[in-house]
Amino acid sequence: MxxxxxxxxxxxxxxxxxxxxxxxxxxxxxxxxxxxxVENVRSARRFLKKCDKSIDIDSLTFAELNRxxxxxxxxxxxxxxxxxxxxxxxxEAGCPAIADPGADVVAIxxxxxxxxxxxxxxxxxxxxxxxxxxxxxxxAFQGYLPIDAGxxxxxxxxxxxxxxxxxxxxxxxxxxxxxxxxxxxxxxVLPPAMKLCIATDxxxxxxxxxxxxxxxWKGQLPELHKVPTIFLLYK
Amino acid sequence: MxxxxxxxxxxxxxxxxxxxxxxxxxxxxxxxxxxxxVENVRSARRFLKKCDKSIDIDSLTFAELNRxxxxxxxxxxxxxxxxxxxxxxxxEAGCPAIADPGADVVAIxxxxxxxxxxxxxxxxxxxxxxxxxxxxxxxAFQGYLPIDAGxxxxxxxxxxxxxxxxxxxxxxxxxxxxxxxxxxxxxxVLPPAMKLCIATDxxxxxxxxxxxxxxxWKGQLPELHKVPTIFLLYK
Numbered sequence: 142m143x144x145x146x147x148x149x150x151x152x153x154x155x156x157x158x159x160x161x162x163x164x165x166x167x168x169x170x171x172x173x174x175x176x177x178x179v180e181n182v183r184s185a186r187r188f189l190k191k192c193d194k195s196i197d198i199d200s201l202t203f204a205e206l207n208r209x210x211x212x213x214x215x216x217x218x219x220x221x222x223x224x225x226x227x228x229x230x231x232x233e234a235g236c237p238a239i240a241d242p243g244a245d246v247v248a249i250x251x252x253x254x255x256x257x258x259x260x261x262x263x264x265x266x267x268x269x270x271x272x273x274x275x276x277x278x279x280x281a282f283q284g285y286l287p288i289d290a291g292x293x294x295x296x297x298x299x300x301x302x303x304x305x306x307x308x309x310x311x312x313x314x315x316x317x318x319x320x321x322x323x324x325x326x327x328x329x330v331l332p333p334a335m336k337l338c339i340a341t342d343x344x345x346x347x348x349x350x351x352x353x354x355x356x357x358w359k360g361q362l363p364e365l366h367k368v369p370t371i372f373l374l375y376k
Numbered sequence: 377m378x379x380x381x382x383x384x385x386x387x388x389x390x391x392x393x394x395x396x397x398x399x400x401x402x403x404x405x406x407x408x409x410x411x412x413x414v415e416n417v418r419s420a421r422r423f424l425k426k427c428d429k430s431i432d433i434d435s436l437t438f439a440e441l442n443r444x445x446x447x448x449x450x451x452x453x454x455x456x457x458x459x460x461x462x463x464x465x466x467x468e469a470g471c472p473a474i475a476d477p478g479a480d481v482v483a484i485x486x487x488x489x490x491x492x493x494x495x496x497x498x499x500x501x502x503x504x505x506x507x508x509x510x511x512x513x514x515x516a517f518q519g520y521l522p523i524d525a526g527x528x529x530x531x532x533x534x535x536x537x538x539x540x541x542x543x544x545x546x547x548x549x550x551x552x553x554x555x556x557x558x559x560x561x562x563x564x565v566l567p568p569a570m571k572l573c574i575a576t577d578x579x580x581x582x583x584x585x586x587x588x589x590x591x592x593w594k595g596q597l598p599e600l601h602k603v604p605t606i607f608l609l610y611k
């Protein structure tokens with residue numbers, strides 16, 4: 142038996158052996174949890190099977206939490222935990238509740254005074270930051286850049302301002318099929334001396350985390366179409 | 377043999393079994409690395425011994441990188457990597473280059489076009505954020521709050537502004553012996569409805585990650601003197 146809590150269970154970012162990116166503790170805990178809140182049932186089942194081949198998937202319960210979930214349906218998902226059973230939160234990739242909808246159920250657990258336990262796992266944001274060489278004492282993750290051209294230009298200006306004035310590393314992502322357009326845009330609008338780190342396929346076989354100035358990137362942009370990528374900017 | 381690269385090797389945050397917080401891959405890689413850049417030699421040796429009891433510590437080289445290191449002494453530390461040998465970066469606790477001096481050597485490695493590989497491990501910033509229930513789509517880590525009362529008040533105001541206007545979770549730390557003073561101050565100056573998550577001893581035996589409103593915290597503040605703690609604010 143394990144402690145009754147809401148365990149936040151990270152998932153691998155790419156198709157690697159789990160022991161490359163997850164501590165053994167995670168795999169041990171997972172096989173003791175019967176009730177899960179997941180972003181997607183199919184991929185959560187696949188992940189659990191990978192954690193523990195002998196797992197009896199049919200004995201588990203899954204509640205799906207994603208952008209289609211109605212807010213009023215979230216609180217009832219925590220019933221097993223309220224009666225004293227451990228629960229797990231699993232997102233599609235990486236750490237639940239970071240850049241994904243899991244935060245809603247964690248917020249409700251906190252409001253109800255239930256115990257929440259985060260587990261260690263891969264985060265492309267954090268790993269990109271570590272390997273960028275940028276300031277790790279002050280940084281901001283901005284999520285997706287706005288789609289509207291005007292808002293987007295405004296946000297890039299504001300990020301530039303925070304890099305220069307606050308010494309704050311700026312981190313963001315883009316819908317993968319627009320990555321190439323984004324990098325071209327960054328090279329067009331940012332000062333030549335600004336540094337851009339492009340971190341792709343983190344933990345995966347094609348992992349590449351490269352920091353160059355905008356001036357150096359120009360004319361030799363990598364092919365990023367549909368490749369999961371994190372972008373970081375710093376002076 | 378392993379690939380010649382600068383491996384960023386996370387360290388446990390508290391006195392726990394390594395397999396609880398580090399993937400097996402890290403332990404395997406570490407025993408193949410002979411040259412290290414470390415925040416503190418003594419604790420790095422202790423960590424390596426914990427990773428691999430059979431390790432021959434005397435055959436390893438250590439260059440110390442911390443706030444006493446002169447900037448011009450950093451680049452030469454990378455010589456082993458430049459001649460094709462794997463190197464590791466190890467900080468006192470948590471992920472190197474996040475809220476610590478390792479970023480300087482990573483920046484130089486990037487400038488020289490050397491390969492940098494971040495490994496998975498515990499980050500109190502990220503684990504605190506996951507378990508807070510706060511917005512994980514937009515967040516900023518601000519490092520230590522300023523000591524000067526005026527600057528400090530100004531920074532708290534600015535953080536409040538970014539929470540309300542930008543929907544951005546604010547994360548910060550304090551020198552541990554001033555934690556109690558900080559929390560009392562937060563309760564005095566922040567709006568009663570603002571939410572504060574206090575995350576202490578992450579991954580340790582006394583781990584507690586609790587989110588409440590400022591109003592709820594008032595009158596029942598936890599004892600945080602000298603306990604490693606991360607603070608998070610959100611609406």
